[in-house]
Amino acid sequence: MERPELPLPQLHAFVVLAEELHFGHAAARLGIAQPPLSQQIRRLEDKVGYALFSRRPGGVVLTPAGHELLPAARRVLTDLASGLAAARAIGSGRAGRLRIGFAASVALTVLPGLLRTFRQRFPDVHLDIQEMTTAPQIAALHDRTIDIGLVREPYPEAELGFRTVLREPFVAVLPAAHPLAAQPAVEVAHLADLPFVLLPRAVGPQLYDQIAGLCADAGFTPRVAQHAVEWQTVCALVKTGLGVSLAPASIRRIRLEGVAFRTIEPGTARTRVAVAWRKNDENPLVAQLLATISQGQPDGF
Amino acid sequence: MERPELPLPQLHAFVVLAEELHFGHAAARLGIAQPPLSQQIRRLEDKVGYALFSRRPGGVVLTPAGHELLPAARRVLTDLASGLAAARAIGSGRAGRLRIGFAASVALTVLPGLLRTFRQRFPDVHLDIQEMTTAPQIAALHDRTIDIGLVREPYPEAELGFRTVLREPFVAVLPAAHPLAAQPAVEVAHLADLPFVLLPRAVGPQLYDQIAGLCADAGFTPRVAQHAVEWQTVCALVKTGLGVSLAPASIRRIRLEGVAFRTIEPGTARTRVAVAWRKNDENPLVAQLLATISQGQPDGF
């Protein structure tokens, strides 16, 4: 790619003159006097090295060389204008692409409303959303594989910003046939001797430790009979009688025959869902999405 | 199409920097010092309105806006370079398109050699050749439907230039079985009582009048039994015995069983084939073709 040789204003003048085929009219359309236009065209022809127009009485005609240059000149101008417009749209945050990771349980609570609101405000933004558990989201943020994470119980990180978007209590997940399911609420201590179905600690250490902490507070260490990587699966396993579980309340949205969700006593423990982003991310869409969350919060999606 | 806003040198700097992702290296590739490059990029970012690069320790990274602008900038530069090259190729006469009309009889003499030589010298020129009789060629030149004509016996025209490329005598066209065909040469006067097969006067008035003149000089007016618009057809009609004809000597190239061509006495009359062009045609290919003809003439194609 060598040095560009033709100034754009001259190309613009050339295209307009090629359309008008009349120096006076073309100059008027360009908003300049006629002599400067003659000069522009002359300079352009000098640089090309050949005449682009035949001056004939009553107007001008494109030469073969001019005829060849015209489509290229048009492309150059329109490509530039559209490229500039697109870059500005992206720079301003009106358009672009945002990659969002989310914990599965979030899909039941904040995510749908957030996506709906954001898409309304930024219809030209393409959203790539993918389900990921908390730990992989943190890694993906560092990798720049995603731009926004919706994580559960994050622990602070130097490079990342977090903001809580939801706090919710825990519920006990029980087979519907289990005696404990007959009560409106259960004490954590009552789960002490039952086998547990939990997510592996690796996919969300903070949440895991919090659940373990609930049990510890009730005086026992949970015996994990089975791991599952999605809450959906946890419910299914509970249904089959493999065990019970403790989970964030939003899991109630999973309607599954044969599984009961019960408030726990004491009900003070809360789990947080937070939005996470790279602090040094300059993508304006990240700020836009954070702003959308801030505004959306009061309305409670 | 509005005013272009981004100077090309800045776009060029942008593309190079986007490839190098390093101000120092990019400046070196551009052959300038580093501070001017910083300025170029800064000015460009000011005009776009948004940052195109993220300056980070150890180098720079494209922002989303910069990433969007990059392909457009590349297209602009390459389109411009290629368009300019194409326009110059055409302006210089190395490439382009030339529309050539030719009289049918010319296809037997000058045309093949001319085309071959011209194509050798200008392989990138597209030649549109079409057979036309003389009068339509003149009209087509005025219409700018063809650029070059190869005509027989033209009459001078103000707007057109002519140059003779071939002079040839007339021959008598006879059925092989005819008694006159037994002689090596025939006198025009001997054709006086025979029916004639000729091209209509309208397709080539000058040639027609010249043939009629030959007859008048021999003391008779030809009785036209049949018209035909191609020499090929004339020969065929002569073969069937419908009449005889007088034709340019190049018609001998038509090898047709049962038709004889005989030199005529007196053999002084000559018919001319000329190349014709618009005097005010600025297409360099026209000049190139005329030059090719001038050089080719001595070798006698």
Added chain:
DNA sequence: CCGTTCCATACGCCCAGAGATATCAGATGA
């Protein structure tokens, strides 16, 4: 803690190019 790397800023120079006004010159047509 210091040197290196990398980019930005400051300042000055210079010129290509874009604009204007005034005028000229060729072709056309009543």
Added chain:
DNA sequence: TCATCTGATATCTCTGGGCGTATGGAACGG
């Protein structure tokens, strides 16, 4: 023949932008 329309030329002004050198400031690595 003359008025008119075409575009070209001459001349001047002004400024944006491209380039240089010198210097500043932040981040990183040993």
